Amino acid sequence: MVSGMTGRMTSSRLLGSLLVAAIACSEATTAPKTGQLRVYIEGLPAGAASAVVVTGPDAFRQQLDSGRTLSALAEGSYTIVAASIIAGALRYAATPATQTLTVASGAQANANPISYRVSSAQLTVIVVGLPSGMPASIMLTGPGGYSRPLTSTTQIDLLEPGSYAVAAGSVQTAGKTYRPVRASTSLALSEFVPLSTTVEYGAGSGSLGVTITGLPSTTDASVTITGPGGVTRHLTASGSLGNLEAGRYTISADPVGGSLTSFTPSSATQTVDIVDGATSAAIVDYVSKALTLTLRL
Numbered sequence: 001m002v003s004g005m006t007g008r009m010t011s012s013r014l015l016g017s018l019l020v021a022a023i024a025c026s027e028a029t030t031a032p033k034t035g036q037l038r039v040y041i042e043g044l045p046a047g048a049a050s051a052v053v054v055t056g057p058d059a060f061r062q063q064l065d066s067g068r069t070l071s072a073l074a075e076g077s078y079t080i081v082a083a084s085i086i087a088g089a090l091r092y093a094a095t096p097a098t099q100t101l102t103v104a105s106g107a108q109a110n111a112n113p114i115s116y117r118v119s120s121a122q123l124t125v126i127v128v129g130l131p132s133g134m135p136a137s138i139m140l141t142g143p144g145g146y147s148r149p150l151t152s153t154t155q156i157d158l159l160e161p162g163s164y165a166v167a168a169g170s171v172q173t174a175g176k177t178y179r180p181v182r183a184s185t186s187l188a189l190s191e192f193v194p195l196s197t198t199v200e201y202g203a204g205s206g207s208l209g210v211t212i213t214g215l216p217s218t219t220d221a222s223v224t225i226t227g228p229g230g231v232t233r234h235l236t237a238s239g240s241l242g243n244l245e246a247g248r249y250t251i252s253a254d255p256v257g258g259s260l261t262s263f264t265p266s267s268a269t270q271t272v273d274i275v276d277g278a279t280s281a282a283i284v285d286y287v288s289k290a291l292t293l294t295l296r297l
Contacts, residue, residue: 033105034072039080041067043116048087050094052114055079056103067114073103082114089157093119121159121189125150125166128233129201129243130178137169138199142189161190168199176203181242202243203229206274209240210251214286215263222254223284227274246276253284262289 041050041064049065057076078101082094094114101109127136127150135151143162164187168180181200189195212221212235220236227249233241249272253265263286272282 033075035075035103035105036108037070037073037078037101037103038108038110039064039067039070040111040113041082041116042113044085044092045087048085048092050114050116051083051085052094053081053083055081069108075103075105077102078109080111080114082116084119085116086158089122089155090118091120091158092116118191119161120157121161121191122155122157122194123159123164123187123189124155124194124196125153126196126198127153127201128198129231130171131173131230134171134173134178136199136201137171139167139169141165141167159189163188166197166199168201171201178203179243200233200242202231202241202245204243204245204274205276206244206246207240207242207279208244208249208272208274209279209281210235210238210284211281212238212284212286214266214288215256219256219263221284221286222256224252224254226250226252240279244274246274248273251282251284253286256286260290263287264289 037054039052039054041052044050052064054060054062054064054070056078057074060074060078062070080099080101082097084091084093086092094116096112096114099112101111103109123140125138125140127138130136138150140146140148140150140156142164143160146160146164148156166185166187168183170177170179172178178201181202185197185199187195187197208225210223210225212223215221223235225231225233225235225241228245228247231244231249251270251272253268255262255264257263266285266287270282270284272280274280
């Protein structure tokens with residue numbers, strides 16, 4: 001009797017063990033095989049969202065605004081595409097723009113860091129010398145057949161880096177013809193560094209050369225030239241003005257300087273007469289003056 005019961009108990013335990021093993025085997029067979037994918041994103045200004053999309057098996061698609069780890073991903077191949085974005089007045093391009101990785105079960109795949117950097121150029125075209133409200137005649141051309149007409153001072157953003165040309169034509173009003181001092185200017189635009197150029201118009205044939213002395217190379221002057229017809233020019237370094245109408249011009253210089261030394265013009269104001277077809281000259285001389293510090297104990 002005891003032997004029979006023992007046999008039945010042994011059989012029951014054997015069946016139970018087989019059932020547990022079968023269940024475990026089933027779970028091992030049907031359990032999903034998943035892994036992780038870490039995506040690093042850098043180089044964007046604060047508040048700017050990236051444009052990164054991850055795609056993979058079973059129509060998986062996930063858009064990322066910033067770096068993160070994607071979990072519970074099915075095994076297989078995943079593609080990461082990083083598109084350019086615009087933040088403020090700048091365009092940022094990503095490197096690498098595309099990469100493919102394999103996610104394995106129980107492991108984490110680490111993508112190459114996606115680095116964003118400024119990829120656009122910026123140009124400001126400054127127009128001086130025309131009566132108020134009078135449109136200029138300027139054409140800006142650049143890479144890839146780029147062309148844009150300009151009629152006044154304009155800042156142009158999101159330009160492709162490369163070589164550009166600024167071509168200016170004459171304009172007429174009230175019986176006067178205003179001609180550009182330089183008909184054409186070539187520029188090389190690059191990422192990161194905003195650039196500006198000035199198109200100077202005038203209705204005369206005189207010119208004025210202004211020499212500025214007494215300032216270190218790191219300090220800008222503050223010189224203003226005014227003349228007939230409301231002409232106003234500003235200089236921060238030695239330079240020349242062209243196509244000036246005949247008449248008397250006033251040159252005014254303001255003090256400049258830093259925290260330890262100031263520079264004062266030896267003559268705050270001077271006048272010069274411009275004659276048609278001739279070149280006049282003027283000198284603005286700055287004198288340095290050390291600032292005195294008073295210590296109170």
